Amino acid sequence: MNQLPTNTHPTPSLSTNGNIEIFVFKTNLSDSKRIADVESALDIHPGIYKWNVDLDDCDNILRIVSRNIAPAEVENMVLSAGYYCEELQ
Numbered sequence: 005m006n007q008l009p010t011n012t013h014p015t016p017s018l019s020t021n022g023n024i025e026i027f028v029f030k031t032n033l034s035d036s037k038r039i040a041d042v043e044s045a046l047d048i049h050p051g052i053y054k055w056n057v058d059l060d061d062c063d064n065i066l067r068i069v070s071r072n073i074a075p076a077e078v079e080n081m082v083l084s085a086g087y088y089c090e091e092l093q
Contacts, residue, residue, distance in 0.1 A: 024053075027075050030063040032088040045081045049073065063092075 033039050039057050046055050051073035058065040066089065068078055075091040082089035 023071065025070055025073075027068045027070065027078060028092045029066040029068070029075075029078060029082070030088075030090045030092055031057070031066045031082060033057050033064050033066060033082070034059065038087060042082050042085045042087065045085065046078075049081070052078075065092075 033042065046052055046068075052068055052070045054069040056067055058067070066078075066082070070078075079089045079091065
């Protein structure tokens with residue numbers, strides 16, 4: 005599987021306050037150049053603990069492990085970089 009992971013924040017303990025959530029998004033982040041265009045925004049967000057893009061998936065799935073972040077915020081970060089992003093439910 006061809007995934008490009010990034011993990012800049014330590015993964016929080018599940019016993020700490022707040023809910024850990026995993027969001028899944030359909031994107032058009034289809035290569036490493038496009039992923040690099042959104043990497044810094046995703047890396048510096050304090051609510052995002054881990055993320056990756058599955059380039060083998062036909063929907064170029066972006067997975068976000070987070071706390072205290074709305075899916076719309078992730079969508080807006082990717083859209084602001086000029087790419088498509090839609091939460092899958």
